[in-house]
Amino acid sequence: MILGHKIHVLTKKEELDTVRLEGKVAVVLDVLFATSTMVTALAHGASAVVPAADEAAARALAAGYAPGSFVIAGELYAETIAGFAPPTPLALAGQPLAGRTLIYSTTNGTVAINACAGAAHVYCGALLNGRALVERIVAAHPDRTVLLVCSGSMNNFNLEDFYGAGYLIDLLAERIGERADFSDAARAARALFRHKEPEPSLLECRVGKMMAGRGLEHEVRYAARLSALDVVPRLEGGRLLAE
Numbered sequence: 107m108i109l110g111h112k113i114h115v116l117t118k119k120e121e122l123d124t125v126r127l128e129g130k131v132a133v134v135l136d137v138l139f140a141t142s143t144m145v146t147a148l149a150h151g152a153s154a155v156v157p158a159a160d161e162a163a164a165r166a167l168a169a170g171y172a173p174g175s176f177v178i179a180g181e182l183y184a185e186t187i188a189g190f191a192p193p194t195p196l197a198l199a200g201q202p203l204a205g206r207t208l209i210y211s212t213t214n215g216t217v218a219i220n221a222c223a224g225a226a227h228v229y230c231g232a233l234l235n236g237r238a239l240v241e242r243i244v245a246a247h248p249d250r251t252v253l254l255v256c257s258g259s260m261n262n263f264n265l266e267d268f269y270g271a272g273y274l275i276d277l278l279a280e281r282i283g284e285r286a287d288f289s290d291a292a293r294a295a296r297a298l299f300r301h302k303e304p305e306p307s308l309l310e311c312r313v314g315k316m317m318a319g320r321g322l323e324h325e326v327r328y329a330a331r332l333s334a335l336d337v338v339p340r341l342e343g344g345r346l347l348a349e
Contacts (some may be wrong), residue, residue, distance in 0.1 A: 112251040112280055115271045115291040117318045119218040131243060131250045132225035135232065136257035137266040138313045139194045139263065140215020142232040142329040145178075146195035146291070148274075148348040151204035152177075155230075155346040157216035161187050164211040169337040171209075177201050180211035184316065187211065194325045195234075207345075214257040219341060222255060228341035233270050233304060237333035242349055252278075254292070265298075265311040267296030272299030273332065303331035 116122060119134075135141055144155045152318035158164035158238050161182060168178050179191035179198055186192050193212060210216055222228045227247060231239050231254070243252060252276060256267035275288065279296065289295070298307075308325065308330045310312045315328050338349035 111248070111274060111278070112287040112289075113254070113278060113292045114252045114289045115256065115268070115275070116265050117268060117291065118261060119214065119255060120223055120258070120261050122221050122255065126255065127222065127225040127253075129250070130225050130239065131227045131247050131252045132222040132255055133229045133231040133239065133252065133266045134215065134218045134222055134244075134255045134257060135270045136212070136215030136218065137208045137232055137270045137316060137329055138264075138308065138326060139329060140210075140212040140257065142234055143193060143195040143198055144210060144215075144230050144339055144346055145235045145335055145337050146199055146207050147203055147210075147234050148339055148346070149335045152208045153205055155208045155210055155339065156344065157219040158209060158211040158347060159217060159220050161211055164190075164209050166195050166203050167209050168291065171207060171312045173231040173242045175211055176207040177203060178209045181215075182211075183215055184213070184270075194322060196325050214259055218255055219301070219346070223341065223344075225253070226250065228342075230339035230346055231274060233273055233332055234329060234335045235333065235337055236273050236277055238336045238338050240274060240281060242338045243278070244281050259313070264313060265309050266313060268295050269298055269304070269307050269311075271295040272297070273304075276300065304332060
């Protein structure tokens, strides 16, 4: 089966300045760790995730919530923000998330999600929810152009996000046909994914090595799990809600 999808990959969020978002489906990936964390938070019962542009925005948003109704978490330059809960998926899953809103600020991932707000539909993607996300795209948006947006790191390419995009493309090819309209960047990402297993790919990339060096190897290994969760976070009114 070949549907009307055109599949493109942006290798870093700064490339959003070169494309039109109107009418398109945007899928944001920040595998280590922002999007992996947001998917996990919703899977652990958070009622919504509010992706804040920065620390100041997160604190301003928190001021509008009743005490006890939210958890505020995040990082800046890979350091947990003072007074915030930790930003990594397993650590944050240990917080009292059930029924609460997560207000979340990161250096790259939440910035990328906000930058995609002009798209017709915005989703949060990771290795963790790949299959559920692809099934949603195929079922709900059969004729839309899909942009897989790798967050990167402050205008730098990150291998783990490109690898995550490759996994989604591999799943999309399985569902919509090998002859679908994949861009060259999409085909390159898929080739990377098919070349190596997830755990070593994430542990050997620059950010994975840095996180392992900080004692977070278990978090990297967790983020490398393929389609372990069925949550599909969709941006609506500035909040990510679970489909």
